[in-house]
Amino acid sequence: xxxxxxxxxxxxxxxxxxxxxxxxxxxxxxxxxxxxxxxxxxxxxxxxxxxxxxxxxxxxxxxxxxxxxxxxxxxxxxxxxxxxxxxxxxxxxxxxxxxxxxxxxxxxxxxxxxxxxxxxxxxxxxxxxxxxxxxxxxxxxxxxxxxxxxxxxxxxxxxxxxxxxxxxxxxxxxxxxxxxxxxxxxxxxxxxxxxxxxxxxxxxxxxxxxxxxxxxxxxxxxxxxxxxxxxxxxxxxxxxxxxxxxxxxxxxxxxxxxxxxxxxxxxxxxxxxxxxxxxxxxxxxxxxxxxxxxxxxxxxxxxxxxxxxxxxxxxxxxxxxxxxxxxxxxxxxxxxxxxxxxxxxxxxxxxxxxxxxxxxxxxxxxx
Numbered sequence: 001x002x003x004x005x006x007x008x009x010x011x012x013x014x015x016x017x018x019x020x021x022x023x024x025x026x027x028x029x030x031x032x033x034x035x036x037x038x039x040x041x042x043x044x045x046x047x048x049x050x051x052x053x054x055x056x057x058x059x060x061x062x063x064x065x066x067x068x069x070x071x072x073x074x075x076x077x078x079x080x081x082x083x084x085x086x087x088x089x090x091x092x093x094x095x096x097x098x099x100x101x102x103x104x105x106x107x108x109x110x111x112x113x114x115x116x117x118x119x120x121x122x123x124x125x126x127x128x129x130x131x132x133x134x135x136x137x138x139x140x141x142x143x144x145x146x147x148x149x150x151x152x153x154x155x156x157x158x159x160x161x162x163x164x165x166x167x168x169x170x171x172x173x174x175x176x177x178x179x180x181x182x183x184x185x186x187x188x189x190x191x192x193x194x195x196x197x198x199x200x201x202x203x204x205x206x207x208x209x210x211x212x213x214x215x216x217x218x219x220x221x222x223x224x225x226x227x228x229x230x231x232x233x234x235x236x237x238x239x240x241x242x243x244x245x246x247x248x249x250x251x252x253x254x255x256x257x258x259x260x261x262x263x264x265x266x267x268x269x270x271x272x273x274x275x276x277x278x279x280x281x282x283x284x285x286x287x288x289x290x291x292x293x294x295x296x297x298x299x300x301x302x303x304x305x306x307x308x309x310x311x312x313x314x315x316x317x318x319x320x321x322x323x324x325x326x327x328x329x330x331x332x333x334x335x336x337x338x339x340x341x342x343x344x345x346x347x348x349x350x351x352x353x354x355x356x357x358x359x360x361x362x363x364x365x366x367x
Contacts, residue, residue: 059201
């Protein structure tokens, strides 16, 4: 049987894989913007499941929170909203510095960006939208999950949330929204869909699937079957997209065909979990996992300031081979993750509260 420690390591490994996909997806998107067909297919493949994977994994580690609602909201403010404000503030400073160098300061744009940030749309560091959405999802879980004790009730609540989410994101124009709010205020509408994935992750944990003895061959065979299904289905999802490109973009509530989106996202999430269950314990993952939030914010910096310039160095010309594209994007991704290490060390040591953490307890004298 897997111990709780092993199970958590399994989830941490999956989160590490997911963060690699975030950095990789952002860079391959820039390669696609330069006209690469191979980059587009990889971009579409990764975006078909990498954000649902994070919501599934968040559900896997859910624990009932006994705090009163006031204390719960205070806790989430410090662990979710403060990091959002911090990473957007840093991005804003970099944007202003860049504009000053170009003599293109636009005060009206800055003001509009801050208004959008208060409304839950992080204009300066767009990747932090996930933290807004996750905050809403965790609030749903706080209110609902202590009452959903059976697996059946979890499945029903997750399915109902998905149904409501798909309906709202398609029919939102039929809802009356106060003028001071944007339609997807703090991504609450998308949070209904994200909560469906969150409930699926919690269902996986409560069902005991994550605690069963690891059997390498069955895990790999099932993961292989799921991967084949994902590779077949992700590009079938061609219609019903809200955004102007046929790619799943949860940030824009653009999912395409709901059934194909759900199948691909859930199958890929299960595939990743099965694969990492077969992976040996790794010190790099142990050190990386507690810093996922920092890496998420840092990915926003690369996405906005660096990826397009780096991509322009490779394309054109570059081979349309998927292997070559993968090698280029993987190399840039690993280099970007490595460049984050000094920032992670500094933030953890000197500014932990800004990234949702408490300072590390001092070591006893003589140890």
